[in-house]
Amino acid sequence: MPWEKSFDESDVVEKTMKVFWKKGYAATSISDILDVTGIKRGSLYNAFDGKEDLFMRGLLKYDAEQRRSMMRELESVDDPRKAISMFFDYIVRSSNSDCDQKGCFLVNTSLEFSQHSEAVQKVVTDAFKEISAFFEKQIKRGQERGSIPDTISPRETAKALVASLVGIRVMGRGTFGKAALQQIADQAKRLIA
Amino acid sequence: MPWEKSFDESDVVEKTMKVFWKKGYAATSISDILDVTGIKRGSLYNAFDGKEDLFMRGLLKYDAEQRRSMMRELESVDDPRKAISMFFDYIVRSSNSDCDQKGCFLVNTSLEFSQHSEAVQKVVTDAFKEISAFFEKQIKRGQERGSIPDTISPRETAKALVASLVGIRVMGRGTFGKAALQQIADQAKRLIA
DNA sequence: CCGTTTTTTGACCAAAAGGTCCAGACAGGC
DNA sequence: GCCTGTCTGGACCTTTTGGTCAAAAAACGG
Numbered sequence: 038m039p040w041e042k043s044f045d046e047s048d049v050v051e052k053t054m055k056v057f058w059k060k061g062y063a064a065t066s067i068s069d070i071l072d073v074t075g076i077k078r079g080s081l082y083n084a085f086d087g088k089e090d091l092f093m094r095g096l097l098k099y100d101a102e103q104r105r106s107m108m109r110e111l112e113s114v115d116d117p118r119k120a121i122s123m124f125f126d127y128i129v130r131s132s133n134s135d136c137d138q139k140g141c142f143l144v145n146t147s148l149e150f151s152q153h154s155e156a157v158q159k160v161v162t163d164a165f166k167e168i169s170a171f172f173e174k175q176i177k178r179g180q181e182r183g184s185i186p187d188t189i190s191p192r193e194t195a196k197a198l199v200a201s202l203v204g205i206r207v208m209g210r211g212t213f214g215k216a217a218l219q220q221i222a223d224q225a226k227r228l229i230a
Numbered sequence: 231m232p233w234e235k236s237f238d239e240s241d242v243v244e245k246t247m248k249v250f251w252k253k254g255y256a257a258t259s260i261s262d263i264l265d266v267t268g269i270k271r272g273s274l275y276n277a278f279d280g281k282e283d284l285f286m287r288g289l290l291k292y293d294a295e296q297r298r299s300m301m302r303e304l305e306s307v308d309d310p311r312k313a314i315s316m317f318f319d320y321i322v323r324s325s326n327s328d329c330d331q332k333g334c335f336l337v338n339t340s341l342e343f344s345q346h347s348e349a350v351q352k353v354v355t356d357a358f359k360e361i362s363a364f365f366e367k368q369i370k371r372g373q374e375r376g377s378i379p380d381t382i383s384p385r386e387t388a389k390a391l392v393a394s395l396v397g398i399r400v401m402g403r404g405t406f407g408k409a410a411l412q413q414i415a416d417q418a419k420r421l422i423a
Numbered sequence: 424c425c426g427t428t429t430t431t432t433g434a435c436c437a438a439a440a441g442g443t444c445c446a447g448a449c450a451g452g453c
Numbered sequence: 454g455c456c457t458g459t460c461t462g463g464a465c466c467t468t469t470t471g472g473t474c475a476a477a478a479a480a481c482g483g
Contacts, residue, residue: 041429140341147403147405200414205393212355224383259441271442272445276460
């Protein structure tokens with residue numbers, strides 16, 4: 038075994054992810070990536086397959102470290118209303134604390150569908166399906182224990198909550214002010230009130 | 231006066247708009263535009279300033295012909311609940327009838343903010359502000375005539391409705407199926423029920 | 424300390440990007 | 454029918470794009 042890489046591969050993916058996240062796929066050039074990682078061209082292509090590969094890795098990393106990890110924490114919340122509420126608060130908080138206003142990488146990517154492979158599309162759609170399923174499950178749990186009214190439809194309300202979430206993420210990129218995002222979240226919660 | 235243009239300028243803007251709408255700014259090349267309009271390079275740069283200019287014109291055309299014209303029609307609806315309801319149904323219908331799944335040009339553009347001039351950003355944010363103001367006005371009217379409960383906050387509910395609308399537009403690009411969009415819209419209407 | 428094996432480096436490539444330019448085509452006014 | 458002004462076509466330009474390559478450098482086993 039003759040040599041180890043001089044750079045941390047996952048660090049490169051992390052930095053690359055942030056560029057794609059902020060600027061989108063098409064608007065990000067390889068040069069941008071070289072600049073932000075400090076790595077050289079040859080090293081990049083020695084370690085990765087190319088732009089698409091880099092994007093995919095970044096997206097998977099985001100999905101695992103941001104969305105999945107947050108949802109895993111919320112799974113352990115006992116009170117279903119609180120679990121849903123915490124989800125929204127988390128989104129609002131992370132939207133408001135990001136001074137780059139990058140929004141959500143998954144949402145951003147879903148509006149770039151036409152430029153991406155089906156593999157990428159699947160990551161995104163699966164993510165939204167899981168979020169929707171999460172909401173649905175929590176609503177059902179709430180109905181079982183009487184904290185959420187039986188009159189509402191779990192599946193359809195879940196989808197509406199996802200849409201609100203997406204809306205918050207989009208408006209958080211600069212269209213509405215910070216205060217508005219929390220207000221929207223609070224209103225969305227009325228759907229399960 | 232020696233010669234008229236051989237192409238219809240507004241027709242070129244229309245076709246150009248559709249490409250930007252579908253693929254986004256960065257992913258659309260001048261060659262794409264030449265292909266879709268059938269016009270030649272020299273003619274394009276003789277009639278327009280360049281890519282940015284073309285994009286701006288397309289965006290303004292969309293805003294005027296899609297959003298503004300629809301809102302103008304809704305202004306004349308007497309029943310405020312119905313006006314809001316029709317807005318959502320219109321969005322759902324136009325999302326579902328577009329086989330290209332382009333979504334909403336304004337929403338798409340709002341996720342490309344970093345690549346655009348402030349002038350472009352202003353068009354988008356103004357559009358959303360107007361939609362929000364429309365909802366707010368309708369909610370207030372509904373409360374005055376007793377068809378919408380006094381307990382809800384007009385301004386904040388309006389913002390939540392905008393977020394739902396945006397969510398529908400995003401999910402309509404392929405993440406959720408057609409049926410889901412109408413379901414989301416129906417749930418959103420519960421915010422003013 | 425020498426070969427082996429991998430990484431690094433930066434030059435290099437073809438293609439595509441956005442944009443310019445001008446020779447020629449064209450329709451008016453005279 | 455010619456002159457004038459604009460419009461068209463496409464060659465052309467520079468820069469940037471994503472990607473390749475070969476030579477040099479660096480750690481390890483022997």
